[in-house]
Each structure stands twice: as C-alpha cells, then as structure tokens.
Amino acid sequence: MPKPSARSAAAPASPIRRLYPLAVEAKRRGKKVYHLNIGQPDIPTPDAFLRGVRESDVKVLAYAPSPGIPEAIDALHRYYAEWGLNVAREEILITIGGSEAITFALTVTCDPGDEVLVPEPFYPNYQGYARLTNVEIVPVTTSREDGFHLPPRQDIEALIGPRTKAILFSHPGNPTGVVYTPAELETLVDIAARHDLFIISDEVYREFVYEGTHRSILSYPEAGDRIILVDSISKRLSACGARVGAFISHNRDVMAAAFKCATIRLSAPTFEQLGLVAFMADPDHRRVVTDMIREYRRRRDVLCQGLAAIPGVTFRKPEGAFYIMIGLPVADAEAFVRWMLTDYPGQETVMLAPGAGFYRTEGLGLDEARGAYVLQVDDLRRACAALAEGLELFAKAAAEEAMVGRG
Numbered sequence: 483m484p485k486p487s488a489r490s491a492a493a494p495a496s497p498i499r500r501l502y503p504l505a506v507e508a509k510r511r512g513k514k515v516y517h518l519n520i521g522q523p524d525i526p527t528p529d530a531f532l533r534g535v536r537e538s539d540v541k542v543l544a545y546a547p548s549p550g551i552p553e554a555i556d557a558l559h560r561y562y563a564e565w566g567l568n569v570a571r572e573e574i575l576i577t578i579g580g581s582e583a584i585t586f587a588l589t590v591t592c593d594p595g596d597e598v599l600v601p602e603p604f605y606p607n608y609q610g611y612a613r614l615t616n617v618e619i620v621p622v623t624t625s626r627e628d629g630f631h632l633p634p635r636q637d638i639e640a641l642i643g644p645r646t647k648a649i650l651f652s653h654p655g656n657p658t659g660v661v662y663t664p665a666e667l668e669t670l671v672d673i674a675a676r677h678d679l680f681i682i683s684d685e686v687y688r689e690f691v692y693e694g695t696h697r698s699i700l701s702y703p704e705a706g707d708r709i710i711l712v713d714s715i716s717k718r719l720s721a722c723g724a725r726v727g728a729f730i731s732h733n734r735d736v737m738a739a740a741f742k743c744a745t746i747r748l749s750a751p752t753f754e755q756l757g758l759v760a761f762m763a764d765p766d767h768r769r770v771v772t773d774m775i776r777e778y779r780r781r782r783d784v785l786c787q788g789l790a791a792i793p794g795v796t797f798r799k800p801e802g803a804f805y806i807m808i809g810l811p812v813a814d815a816e817a818f819v820r821w822m823l824t825d826y827p828g829q830e831t832v833m834l835a836p837g838a839g840f841y842r843t844e845g846l847g848l849d850e851a852r853g854a855y856v857l858q859v860d861d862l863r864r865a866c867a868a869l870a871e872g873l874e875l876f877a878k879a880a881a882e883e884a885m886v887g888r889g
C-alpha cells in the first residue's frame with residue numbers, strides 16, 4: 483500500500499482541536515461545555531458585510547482575479563490608509579485567510595531546510611505551515627513571568643545561523659496576548675537589517691489592543707523591503723469562515739513571487755471579498771469594530787478577575803488579541819484538561835487548550851493552558867467557577883491516588 487508522505491505525518495495535529503472528541507462525548511452525556519479552547523468569536527458578523535454578500539449581483543460565480551477583486555483591494559487600501567499605514571494597491575495580495583498568507587510568506591522567503599525564528603509560545607499552525615513547506619522553526623523562548631515579551635537582543639541573535647531567513651511573530655500575540663513595545667519592534671527591525679532577514683509580522687489581531695498602542699511593522703519604513711505583513715478579516719470582522727486575508731510587502735520581488743503562488747491557487751473566495759467591499763463602504767465600519775473591541779476588553783477583565791480568585795493560578799493580564807496563557811497548579815495541564823471533560827463531576831465544565839502544543843521546545847508549557855475569551859461575560863464567570871472547583875477536585879483525586887499508590 484502506498485503511504486502518505488513523511489512531511490504530512492510530521493505536521494502536528496492542532497492542540498486546539500485534538501481533544502475535541504472528548505468535549506463531544508461530554509456533551510453527549512448532557513454536560514454543558516464552555517469552549518475556551520478555540521479562537522472562534524461569537525460576535526455577529528457585521529450586517530453591512532452580510533448584506534454585501536446577500537445582495538451581490540453575481541450571475542456567474544467565476545474565478546476572481548488571482549491578486550484579489552480590484553474593489554476589495556481598494557477596500558483594504560482604504561483600511562490601511564485609515565490606520566495611517568502607507569501601502570500601495572500593488573503591494574496588496576488578497577489571500578485565502580491569513581493562513582494562506584503565512585504559507586506564501588514561508589514559501590517565498592525560504593527554501594527547504596531554511597530556518598525561521600519564532601517567539602514561543604506561538605500559534606501552533608505555524609508549525610504545521612513550516613512542516614508543509616519544509617521550513618524549520620527555531621524558537622525564541624519567552625515566559626509568562628515576563629509577560630511573554632522578548633528576551634534580550636543577544637539571546638535572539640545567538641539563534642541566528644547561516645540558514646536563518648526570517649523572523650515570524652504574531653503581534654498582538656496568539657496565544658500570549660503580548661503587544662510588543664516600539665523598542666522591541668525596533669530591536670527586531672535592527673536584528674533583521676544586521677543579519678539580512680525578512681520580518682513576517684502576523685497582525686491578524688491588529689485592533690485587539692487593550693494596553694498601550696499597537697505599532698504595525700509597516701510603520702517602520704527603515705525595514706522597507708524586508709517586511710511581509712500577514713493580515714486577515716477573520717477576527718476583526720468576526721468572519722472566520724469568510725477565508726479572506728492579505729499578504730502585503732513593499733518588496734517587488736517578494737510580491738512577484740507571491741503573485742505567482744496566487745495564480746497557482748487561482749483565486750480567493752468571491753462573495754466574501756464582496757462582503758468586505760460592502761463593509762468598508764459602510765460609513766459606520768470603524769464604530770462596529772470599536773464596539774467589538776470594547777466587548778473583548780470587558781471579557782478579558784472578567785476572565786482575569788475570575789482567574790485571579792483561583793488559588794495557584796498564575797497569569798499576566800494580556801495586552802491584546804483574545805487569548806491568555808494560564809499557569810495551572812498542576813504538573814500535567816493536558817491531563818487536567820482531559821479530566822475536566824471526562825471525570826469532572828459538575829454539570830458545567832470547561833475546555834482549555836493544553837499549553838505544551840504552543841511550544842517548540844520539548845518540556846515547556848506542561849503546566850499551562852491557553853484560554854480564549856470568546857464567550858459572553860456570564861459564561862466566562864461560570865467557566866471560572868467550574869475551573870476553580872475542577873482544580874480543587876483534581877488535586878484531591880491526585881492526592882488520593884498517591885495515598886493508594888503508597889499504601
């Protein structure tokens with residue numbers, strides 16, 4: 483029998499979805515499961531976007547132009563201008579979600595066996611894209627104690643070797659919620675210049691900032707041709723299913739290579755690009771997003787308040803995105819996450835994403851789990867109550883097991 487390739491086998495299963503069957507089984511047993519494990523926003527997709535899809539006058543659902551529908555490129559061009567970011571129309575390529583933009587970025591910057599520095603913990607699909615493109619991720623380890631901010635410059639530079647081609651990071655960060663300071667970004671820009679590297683800045687959570695201000699990598703003109711910006715409407719328009727993202731670069735050669743990739747996959751979704759056009763034509767579009775961010779800030783605050791009241795739980799208040807890395811008073815967070823779905827006796831339980839899957843370095847994140855605050859505040863409060871009781875019962879069960887073992 484022919485076998486699937488080694489590289490497909492090496493692509494990791496998503497730690498966010500891996501335990502999902504246990505949640506399905508818990509629900510079958512009549513439990514309510516609060517899903518804090520996945521970044522699927524529950525906020526309605528803006529009306530203007532949906533109206534644009536419904537009212538589009540499409541007679542033949544043809545392939546869209548490979549770089550994107552011109553009106554959708556115009557809409558994104560206007561969006562960046564509103565953010566004070568200087569991007570020309572021909573520097574924008576519409577992709578099938580931010581996911582495709584990341585795959586294009588790795589494809590056009592790296593050859594098989596090349597290396598990319600990525601601050602860990604990181605969005606686990608980076609490892610998946612890296613496996614599929616035969617790129618090696620070299621982790622730059624950050625810690626909860628430091629709020630997942632970057633280590634000193636020399637620690638980052640020590641990881642750079644002859645095959646290093648780029649630095650990739652998500653900013654604001656998934657799963658950390660970190661928002662890098664201008665000083666950190668300047669250091670990255672400087673390191674990239676000194677070692678001749680690309681900078682791939684994944685800014686799909688650009689608007690989701692609660693402390694300080696977010697500076698886009700595009701606001702560093704000195705990084706010019708080194709920059710690739712990854713963007714997406716999935717989160718900011720609560721439109722994950724739209725599959726519309728963007729790949730942006732000032733570098734003509736990089737854009738030519740990315741356009742080639744785009745022609746190979748033909749086109750991005752038509753209706754959803756039309757939805758984006760309609761959304762940006764709505765004079766109220768900024769307010770829609772601002773209201774959404776206000777709601778996420780409230781959720782962050784409620785979740786942090788709930789977690790702070792649980793003995794042994796540690797965390798740093800996230801500065802952006804809608805995730806939090808939680809330190810749990812357990813040796814094996816994955817065992818605890820499983821136990822909450824299989825053995826926790828309460829009627830309502832919580833699903834988190836075990837932390838180890840967000841690290842490349844073996845042995846890190848074992849006592850951490852990622853939470854996504856994508857639920858209503860009342861549900862977040864109830865999720866915290868279940869988590870608190872679960873941790874207490876789990877510790878008791880472990881203590882009893884140890885007694886039996888000793889006896």
Ligand SMILES: Cc1ncc(COP(=O)(O)O)c(C=O)c1O
Nearest residue numbers: 579580581605652656714716727
């Ligand atoms: C940091 C980060 N980048 C990219 C993506 C992919 O987004 P998209 O839905 O646009 O493919 C996600 C999705 O969760 C993400 O968290």
